[in-house]
Each structure stands twice: as C-alpha cells, then as structure tokens.
Amino acid sequence: MTRATLALRHELIGLLGVVERNWYLVKRYAIWEVTWFVWTVANTLTIVFIAKGIEASGGSLDVERETTVLLIGAVIWSYLGILFEILTQTVGWERWEGTIEYTFMAPLSRAVHLLGMGMFAVIYGLLRTALLFIVVASFFTLDLGQADYWAAFVVLVIASISFLGVGVMTAVFPLISPEKGTQLGFIAQGMLLVVSGVYYSVSVLPGWMQVLAKISPATYALRGIRSAILDGAGVGDLWGDIWPLLVIGVVSIPLGFLIFNRGEIYAKRHGMLKRSG
Amino acid sequence: MSAVEIHNLRKEFRRGGGLGRKGRRTTALDGVSFAIDRGECVSILGRNGSGKSTLVRILSTLILPDGGEARLFGHDVVAEGAAVRRFVNRVSVEASFFKKMSPVENLSYAARFYGLGLHETRVRIPEILDRVGFPSSRRDARMEQLSRGTQQKVALARALLTSPVILLLDEPTTGLDPRSKLEVQDFIRDIREAHDTTILLCTHDMREAEILSDRIGILERGRLLHLAPVGELLARFESESVEEVFLAATGVSFEDDWDAPDRLEVTK
Numbered sequence: 039m040t041r042a043t044l045a046l047r048h049e050l051i052g053l054l055g056v057v058e059r060n061w062y063l064v065k066r067y068a069i070w071e072v073t074w075f076v077w078t079v080a081n082t083l084t085i086v087f088i089a090k091g092i093e094a095s096g097g098s099l100d101v102e103r104e105t106t107v108l109l110i111g112a113v114i115w116s117y118l119g120i121l122f123e124i125l126t127q128t129v130g131w132e133r134w135e136g137t138i139e140y141t142f143m144a145p146l147s148r149a150v151h152l153l154g155m156g157m158f159a160v161i162y163g164l165l166r167t168a169l170l171f172i173v174v175a176s177f178f179t180l181d182l183g184q185a186d187y188w189a190a191f192v193v194l195v196i197a198s199i200s201f202l203g204v205g206v207m208t209a210v211f212p213l214i215s216p217e218k219g220t221q222l223g224f225i226a227q228g229m230l231l232v233v234s235g236v237y238y239s240v241s242v243l244p245g246w247m248q249v250l251a252k253i254s255p256a257t258y259a260l261r262g263i264r265s266a267i268l269d270g271a272g273v274g275d276l277w278g279d280i281w282p283l284l285v286i287g288v289v290s291i292p293l294g295f296l297i298f299n300r301g302e303i304y305a306k307r308h309g310m311l312k313r314s315g
Numbered sequence: 316m317s318a319v320e321i322h323n324l325r326k327e328f329r330r331g332g333g334l335g336r337k338g339r340r341t342t343a344l345d346g347v348s349f350a351i352d353r354g355e356c357v358s359i360l361g362r363n364g365s366g367k368s369t370l371v372r373i374l375s376t377l378i379l380p381d382g383g384e385a386r387l388f389g390h391d392v393v394a395e396g397a398a399v400r401r402f403v404n405r406v407s408v409e410a411s412f413f414k415k416m417s418p419v420e421n422l423s424y425a426a427r428f429y430g431l432g433l434h435e436t437r438v439r440i441p442e443i444l445d446r447v448g449f450p451s452s453r454r455d456a457r458m459e460q461l462s463r464g465t466q467q468k469v470a471l472a473r474a475l476l477t478s479p480v481i482l483l484l485d486e487p488t489t490g491l492d493p494r495s496k497l498e499v500q501d502f503i504r505d506i507r508e509a510h511d512t513t514i515l516l517c518t519h520d521m522r523e524a525e526i527l528s529d530r531i532g533i534l535e536r537g538r539l540l541h542l543a544p545v546g547e548l549l550a551r552f553e554s555e556s557v558e559e560v561f562l563a564a565t566g567v568s569f570e571d572d573w574d575a576p577d578r579l580e581v582t583k
C-alpha cells in the first residue's frame with residue numbers, strides 16, 4: 039500500500055470509529071431514546087393539531103393540506119434538532135465524560151472526525167424522522183397517495199449537506215464556551231427555521247427576513263419536501279430547490295470546518311479542552 | 316536525535332476575566348528546557364499547579380505554548396501536530412471513558428481513531444486486557460461499575476493498544492489503592508522493557524519517580540529547577556531520599572500548602 043492509500047485507510051477506519059462509538063451510545067441509552075422519541079411525538083402533535091384547531095374555531099382552510107404542511111415543518115424541525123444536537127455533542131458530551139482530550143489528541147483529522155459525527159447524525163436523523171412522520175401522520179386522516187417519498191428523501195439528504203455545514207459551525211460554541219455553548223446550537227436551529235417558513239409561507243415574513251430566507255438551506259428543503267409530499271413533484275421537478283442546496287452545501291461545509299478549526303486553536307491557546315473547561 | 320526536545324517552553328493562562336476585565340495572568344511554564352533520549356524514563360516531580368499537566372498537554376498537542384519549542388522525534392508539536400499525534404499517547408489521573416460503555420467498546424472505538432481495523436482489535440484488545448490483568452468476566456461491564464484501579468488498567472490498555480513510541484503519564488497512580496498502584500507501576504516497567512518506549516512521568520509521588528525513572532526533574536512554579544539521575548540528586552543535596560531532595564530544592568516544607576501558589580500578575 040502506498041503512503042497515501044494507508045493514510046486514506048486510516049482516516050476511513052477513524053470515520054467508522056466515530057459512527058461505531060455513537061452506535062454504542064444509542065444502544066446504552068436505549069430507554070432514553072424511547073423516552074425522547076415519545077416527547078418528540080407529543081411536541082410534534084401539539085403543532086400539527088393547530089390546523090384542526092383553526093377549523094374548529096371557525097377559520098376557513100384546507101385542513102388536510104395545512105395539517106400536512108405543519109407536519110412537514112415539525113418533522114424537519116425535529117430532524118434539524120437531531121443533527122445539531124449530535125454535532126454539538128462532538129464537544130459537549132465528550133467534555134462531560136472527560137474523553138475530549140483523548141479524542142482531540144488522536145491522529146484523526148478533525149474534518150474526518152466531524153464528518154463521522156455528521157454521517158451518524160444523518161443516518162440516525164433520517165431513521166427517526168421517517169418514524170416520526172409515520173407515527174404522527176397516523177393520528178390524522180391524510181391523503182398522501184400522490185406523495186413522491188423518494189423525491190422528498192433526495193431533497194432531505196441533499197439539504198443535510200448544508201445543514202451539516204451549519205451544524206459544524208455551531209459545534210464550535212461548546213468548544214469556546216464550555217458552560218453556555220451547547221444552548222447556542224439550539225438558538226442557531228431556531229434562527230435558521232424562523233426565516234425558512236417552517237410553519238408558514240416565507241411570503242408572510244418582513245422583507246429583510248425574506249432576504250435571509252434566500253440563504254437558508256431550510257427554505258429550499260421545506261419547499262422541496264412539501265412539493266414532493268403534497269403535489270407529488272419528482273426529483274427533476276425539484277431542481278429549482280436542489281441546486282441552491284448544493285451551492286449552500288459547497289460553501290457551508292468548508293466554512294464550517296474553517297470556523298471549527300479557528301475555535302479549536304482558540305481553545306488550545308486558552309487551555310479549554312480539558313474536562314473542567 | 317532525542318525522543319523529546321524542549322527548549323525555553325513558556326505558557327501562561329488568563330483566569331477570571333469577564334466583560335471589561337482581562338483577568339489575572341497565571342504562569343504555568345516559565346522557560347522550561349530539557350531533552351529525553353529514546354527509551355529513557357524521566358519523571359517530573361512537582362506540587363499541584365507546578366505546571367506538570369500543562370507540560371504533558373503541550374506535548375500531547377492539546378495546548379498551544381506561548382513561546383519556546385517542543386519537538387518529539389524532531390517533529391514540532393505545534394507545526395507538525397498531526398505527525399506527533401501518531402506516536403504519542405497519554406494516561407492521566409482521570410481514566411476518562413464513556414462510562415455507560417464497556418471497556419471493550421471504549422477500546423474498540425479509540426483504536427479506530429488510530430487506524431486499527433475490526434480484525435486487529437478483535438485480536439489485540441483481549442490480549443492487552445489480559446496483559447494488564449483485567450478480569451475477563453468484567454469486559455462487558457459498564458466502566459462506571461469498575462473500581463478506579465480497574466478503570467486505570469483500561470486506560471493503560473488504551474494507551475498500549477496504539478503502540479505509542481512516547482508515553483506521557485500524568486499522575487497515573489494518584490488515588491489508587493496500594494495494590495493497584497503497584498500493578499500499574501509494574502505494567503509501566505513492562506511497557507518500557509518490551510517496547511523501548513520513551514516515558515515522561517509527571518507525578519508528586521517521590522517513591523514512584525525513584526523506582527521508575529532514569530532521571531528526575533523538579534518543577535516548581537513553572538520552572539525546572541533540577542534534572543538529574545537519582546544518585547546525582549541525592550549527592551548534590553547531600554540527602555538520603557528523594558523527598559529530602561525535593562524539599563531542599565523547592566524550599567517548601569511538609570507544613571506548607573502543597574498546592575503551588577500561582578505566579579500572578581493582575582492586569583486591567
């Protein structure tokens with residue numbers, strides 16, 4: 039094997055190591071996973087029932103369509119929450135366990151380390167999101183006969199690249215602020231979705247927020263997935279939402295790595311990697 | 316080429332800063348210089364807060380120094396961190412594991428970070444756990460169910476699993492019961508003999524330093540006061556024990572506070 043092949047093999051094994059570790063943790067905290075899922079279902083239902091509530095109070099709307107719109111918004115909110123939480127754990131959980139120094143002194147490039155966390159987050163997030171969609175949808179009578187689930191899946195996977203870039207940027211917060219950094223990840227998630235039309239059309243936002251919506255990957259993800267589920271749009275029909283996601287992904291991933299790298303240098307300069315912070 | 320070369324290494328931290336306040340400056344290392352030959356074991360003795368852990372963290376690429384230079388087998392720890400990380404490992408006072416995971420799970424994923432594949436770890440992990448005297452019946456227990464001494468054995472196994480050429484030991488036996496302490500010390504000797512590993516041992520256990528090392532250094536308030544073989548230190552201070560040497564060299568007594576006072580400089 040050449041030196042380059044060996045180095046690549048080493049990094050690939052390291053990447054699998056990150057996924058493997060997270061799988062062990064899911065197994066060991068299985069009962070908490072179930073508890074968390076039940077909470078997510080309850081939380082999602084509180085949002086999705088809003089359409090029926092409006093109709094019951096005399097409002098006029100296409101209940102079935104609006105229920106599906108809200109369901110997709112809530113499910114994507116949950117998916118983003120999983121992604122950001124797992125990426126933020128890159129630092130937060132490891133600092134709490136005291137393993138952070140051992141991970142950061144291992145000969146694994148930070149990009150591969152973060153990609154491993156991202157890869158696990160996407161696989162785990164997609165499975166949980168699909169399950170959440172099925173469970174919550176079963177509470178309602180929705181006609182999803184024309185939905186193109188494959189196209190929705192493709193849009194979500196492509197959007198995940200951009201989400202990971204943003205998630206890596208937020209993962210730096212616990213590195214530079216051990217006490218409050220984790221919460222900043224939730225703030226980023228909320229900011230991203232509020233401008234992206236999570237439960238409403240982007241057109242209802244003030245002008246300056248609509249400008250922000252244009253650079254948010256969640257805008258294109260929500261619009262694309264809704265078109266696929268509600269109108270049966272295929273992958274080809276969704277190109278208008280896919281290409282901005284690809285562009286944002288190409289920019290956000292390297293930018294995320296760069297920001298994390300600067301954060302890591304700051305943490306190493308100020309001795310912030312140790313357990314106590 | 317020396318295994319470890321340190322020249323005029325300096326590090327200070329700012330603590331207690333906030334809005335409008337820069338906080339106080341604490342000197343952790345103040346111009347430390349020394350070298351360790353390949354296969355040698357050097358112990359650094361010092362009180363709590365004397366700079367031992369900062370030294371280990373700089374050599375582990377976990378802290379960036381403010382000045383000076385540290386090289387491991389010629390590789391600069393700052394500029395060539397990735398190369399350094401390939402041949403260094405560390406055992407610290409805290410075993411540091413995912414506590415809900417088993418020893419085997421913790422060792423497996425850690426080994427992957429060093430490029431060890433599935434087959435390799437399946438063979439090597441049981442071998443290494445046997446070598447450190449870890450009971451096979453406890454391999455699937457959660458780390459949190461194991462005693463401190465047993466956890467520390469897993470920490471040694473983790474370090475050995477990656478075949479480090481340089482092993483950094485930061486108070487590896489602090490808080491262990493006498494039996495576990497002896498077992499860990501025996502294992503450190505075994506590693507050195509079997510693998511020609513270069514060892515830097517930071518401790519405040521004088522006896523441990525004496526029995527394990529070729530040379531002993533005394534670090535006080537970030538300054539390396541002395542570094543010499545045990546016999547030479549005893550002769551230099553006309554002492555009969557390393558304890559006496561340490562007390563004479565640092566000027567502290569048993570009645571003094573064993574946490575070294577910070578070398579402070581308050582800044583606005």
